[in-house]
Amino acid sequence: MIHNDKILSMMKFCEPMREHTTFKIGGPADIWAQPKDLESLMQIIGLCRSESMPVVIAGNGSNLLIKDKGIKACVINLNTAYFKSLKVEADSVTAGAGLGLSRLINVFCKEGLSGLESLAGIPATVGGALAMNAGGKAWIGDFIEEVSVMDGELKVRNLDRKELVFRYRGSNLGKYIVLNARFKFRKSNPETVKKQTKRFLDEKIKNQDLAAKSAGCVFKNPNGASAGRLIDLSGFKGKNVGDAFVSEKHTNFIINAQNATCSDVLKLMDKIIVKVKKDHGVRLEPEIKVLG
Ligand SMILES: Cc1cc2nc3c(=O)[nH]c(=O)nc-3n(C[C@H](O)[C@H](O)[C@H](O)COP(=O)(O)OP(=O)(O)OC[C@H]3O[C@@H](n4cnc5c(N)ncnc54)[C@H](O)[C@@H]3O)c2cc1C
Incomplete structure (x- = not known):
């Protein structure tokens, strides 16, 4: 039983997962939790462990298919102000895991920062995009300098480039909870970045059902084939x-x-x-x- 009112206020019980996936499919999660800060995230995980309840991290649910009977787990989602932070500096941008990738790409456009243009249209959070190494023409992992994560012992660690492994449709970040990431970029100008981003987005709108209820590509491309x-x-x-x-x-x-x-x-x-x-x-x- 959970007796902590502050933590309880961040949880919903028997929450339909169809509300939290782009497929709009899925039965209820036992618990849906949106921690307000790092301490609450640790407390929620601690509570789940004390109740032997599995914990699953979900971003925008744009790569998830949830079974009709639902999930016997606490699904943690970082779509709260604390985890959607954004800091733009002269030579890097640091974005929280809960921030929408589209919001980050808009900032890259506004500031004239080149790198993420071809990721336009991917309905991910920064955390989900990193865990999956989202991309197509370029991969998000190519633009990462450092990632801050919470490990299995609930310790916050900063993983530098050498500790990060990005591969086709995956990374070594799935075993952690991604908290935020520092991005690198090439300095360009807003007009050029906006134009390129729009070009990639228009191409996707032409070739993909971006507005439909889906989870994007269902299967991985097998070696050398589509x-x-x-x-x-x-x-x-x-x-x-x-x-x-x-x-x-x-x-x-x-x-x-x-x-x-x-x-x-x-x-x-x-x-x-x-x-x-x-x-x-x-x-x-x-x-x-x-x-x-
Ligand atoms: C219309 C459409 C177009 C798409 N186009 C593309 C595309 O061009 N390229 C592409 O690669 N993908 C594409 N996708 C798939 C999807 O958007 C990506 O896989 C994306 O990276 C998933 O991000 P998410 O935030 O929705 O994560 P979710 O789907 O919620 O989760 C995906 C995985 O990431 C993990 N995860 C989420 N957040 C965290 C975190 N903070 N820490 C650790 N692990 C975490 C989850 O546990 C899960 O294993 C598309 C999907 C749709 C619906």
């Missing part, structure tokens, strides 16, 4: 299970047309995996994280 192209060649464009549809625009996106369930999405993913393996001899690996 998962979307293999899915397309296997005839899945526009195919569905229930309200879960393979996008017509980008065949590696699954769209929740209205009331898709996690089970619909998983069934559609299974069909795709089996057919692509049969047709092309390639086993697709999910990029999205299925929780619950």
Whole structure:
């Protein structure tokens, strides 16, 4: 039982996760917690440990598929003022893990800082983007100098460049809680950075269903191939299970047309995996994280 009123005020019980994912899918989390500062974050984790309750970190939920029965865990989200800090200095920018990546990119545009232009349109938080090494044409990990994290012993550590490992769709940051990160950049001018950012965003709007309910690309690109192209060649464009549809625009996106369930999405993913393996001899690996 939780007897701490301050901590209780930061928690919601039986919170529908469909409210906190871009897929708009998912049953309830036992606890949804938004710590107001570092101390509350430590207290929440301490309480969960004393109750043997698993802890999961969620950013904007833009890479998450939550099971229909929900998650038996405390889902911690850093979308509070303390964790959305932003400090712009002459040679670096430090951003909190809960800050929206789009907000950070806007600041890069305004200040004429070049580097993150091609990440425009990714609906991540800074923490989620770092854990996943978000990107496409360039990767967020390429622009990081230092990351401040909380480790398993609830100690705050600063990881410098040498301690950071960024790879395709992942990093070594998943085992920590990312608190904030220091970004490097090339100094440019606002007009050029804005123009480049808009160019990348326009290209994504043309080729992806950015406004639809989805979690972006469902499968990782297998070595040297495009998962979307293999899915397309296997005839899945526009195919569905229930309200879960393979996008017509980008065949590696699954769209929740209205009331898709996690089970619909998983069934559609299974069909795709089996057919692509049969047709092309390639086993697709999910990029999205299925929780619950
Ligand atoms: C329309 C659309 C377009 C997309 N386009 C792209 C794209 O171009 N490139 C790309 O790479 N991805 C893309 N994605 C996928 C997604 O946006 C990225 O994977 C993103 O990095 C997830 O960030 P998030 O904040 O939503 O994290 P979540 O989805 O909430 O979490 C993802 C993972 O990060 C972990 N995590 C979150 N916050 C923290 C933290 N503070 N500390 C430690 N771990 C944390 C979570 O535990 C989880 O394992 C797209 C998604 C959508 C919906």
